[in-house]
Amino acid sequence: MKFTLIFFAILLIVSGSMYSCQKSDERAGIELPAHFPPIRQPIDLSEITSNKVRLGKMLFFDPILSLDSTIACASCHQQEAAFSHIDHDVSHGIFDRLGSRNAPALQNLLWEKEFFWDGGVHHMDFISPNPIENEVEMGETIQSIVRKLNRHPRYKSLFSEAFQRDSIDVNQILEVFTAFQATLISSNSPFDDYLRGNTSALSESEIQGYALFQSKCGTCHSGVLFTDNSYRNNGLTLDNTSDVGRYGITLKPEDKGKFKVPSLRNVAVSQPYMHHGRLSSLSAVLEHYQRGIKPNPSLDNLLVDKISMTDKEKELIISFLHTLTDQKFLKNPAFKPE
């Protein structure tokens, strides 16, 4: 009897402070652009709090995640390049080890169905173990990261504030990466202004370039996100043996050498291009589609006859691609380390 009385007394006293312990953890309030389609990731945005976003950002910039404490996510994903790797054809990780693929821009990840060039990861939560445990990227194990962070007083207190738990575990780490990466939304390029009704946001020739782009490139690079989320081969190599791409995930021979159709937002600042990073400029890309396509068994039907374009048309398409550069995104202070 006495015990229950004391128990309820405690309950009463502490319930007053309950409200405030939730308040310190407010929602991040991620805004979805009205002209974008519904998000494709099965993520409950209301669970993303600003504490989690902040932690995800801290980790993104912290080399503590790599074996020799030299490489952070941000080493290969730089904001001014839309979080791609400036001037690196393939990734460059710990001990100067080289990977085999180009680091893509990180943007609008909520709208992606699957991640990486081959689409091997279906949910945002499972992205971060890839670079962390990849021996040519960060060379760590997720368990060792858990131990390192639990020994780190600052992370320890921030995580316990964000999750109301005594110790940090794998799930919390993956969740904060998702939280931060969910905020990487690029939707404020001149092209977006144009779509929102500001007809003077694009010049006459950029609008012409847009029309050409839609007819020549728009089947694959479709919609406001410039991808149909499919896996295709655009004729980069003759035999598809150097990187089997999507085949590694589906195990279907016809998928050899197919890769995800990438979004082209911020494409003018995310060179070099393609999964192997071997095309260094947009004119090299246009040159490829016009003359460089290599016949191979997986080549997409749409590209069998290459894409016919005049030099003038190529220029117009490139001028349109520049309108996809979102300066607000590239300079957003919210994405910079504290």
Added chain:
Amino acid sequence: MKISKLITCILILSSLAFLTSCIKEESTTNPNEKGSVILKFDHKAGNEVFAFGKEFTNAAGEKMKFSMLKYYISNIVLHQENGTKYTVPRDSSYFLVDYANSVTHNIKISNIPSGTYTKISFMIGVDSTKNTEDVSKFEGALKLGQGMNWNWNAGFIFVKTEGEVTSASVTSPVSFKYHIGLFGKNGQPNNTRTVTLASQSASESKARVSASISPAFHIVVDVLGKFNAPNIIEVTKKPVVMVDNASNIIADNYAQGMFTLDHIHN
């Protein structure tokens, strides 16, 4: 300030937990009696007792030595003599058996309605629904970082064996890695398998579950079964099978050749 807030939050949480446990205790006074069972996994290689580093001969005539053996058991269902079934609740139905950790060889399942049970079924592996949930649903045996999932082709590994193998023609040891998983996403094979086992022993074939008796299901796991039956695998010819269409027939092997219910102990 912050610490005191944290402490109050913890206090609240723990008092809530206390409160709910009180409620639960009251509800067990209802007439439906509950009991528990234990699943005991005994590892063998053919008729021999299994051990790491010990040499066994598989059906292809190769000599295998193991250094790793781990597998997931999930979606457990217990079948009564009268046809009634008890499905273990989803959240407490995923178990990782790790040969290197004998604690994991015994799985205790509680809260089972009393009755006479004659069969058990379970999935070898982790179902596709669980595989596609977000990380907050990966608790306990499913926590990442136990070497039982692939990062680049996100998903769980179901049955993982590693070791060394030699054959009459391959005399210096080759290391083998058979990491079998895949749940059918993107047209990959679906290597989850469900087995239903009845006791091999006529005299010890029934589990009488009650509040006072916790019967044990003695399950014999023939580790070589993964390589022997019905498909004979020549491990030296293909020492590594992971994300591979060939994994499908190995899944048939672990479904048909690996698990038997030797007897039930009351």
